[in-house]
Amino acid sequence: ETGVTQSPTHLIKTRGQQVTLRCSSQSGHNTVSWYQQALGQGPQFIFQYYREEENGRGNFPPRFSGLQFPNYSSELNVNALELDDSALYLCASSTTGATNEKLFFGSGTQLSVL
């Protein structure tokens, strides 16, 4: 059984650029959610994807968007990057069964916006 994998591990961008982060869910998991973790803070929910559709969203602007693919992998896209977007972006996968609240996180992508 493979765990949640994310790429790239680190990324440096400049303000105004666009970025795409990628996530492969854990084997057998069909739901993917994305979280932003600022330095010294707890993760904040961005959105969740199930059956290739966004089915829940936190307090993030529309320039944060995503995709889920038929193999349940997912992308997080951020347009018009701002300095405050610098953070660790975590992907988490889960199932839709009885234990669907249990989230399994990837190691994250550390994004720095200069």
Added chain:
Amino acid sequence: GENVEQHPSTLSVQEGDSAVIKCTYSDSASNYFPWYKQELGKRPQLIIDIRSNVGEKKDQRIAVTLNKTAKHFSLHITETQPEDSAVYFCAVKRPGGYNKLIFGAGTRLAVHP
């Protein structure tokens, strides 16, 4: 709105002592309460969780207690070891179709040999 407060922000104990971290939440509809451990540079890992129909759950040296009336829950670690040193996050979730966890700000636990 939804809010989770976690205390203390830092905790330093001697090896073998117990450690307790407490979280309070504002949304009485919350029904799922996980705890995650995040070592430096690593992913958050689920260490224990509890649902609102249970008051206490234990897994070896780790236990979680829930007081729904007071809207707080706590993580208890007994016989601490240096490898318990990490940042611990509590989280809460409302019933619903998607897994939006609201996290606390974290507690940095240091266990000194």
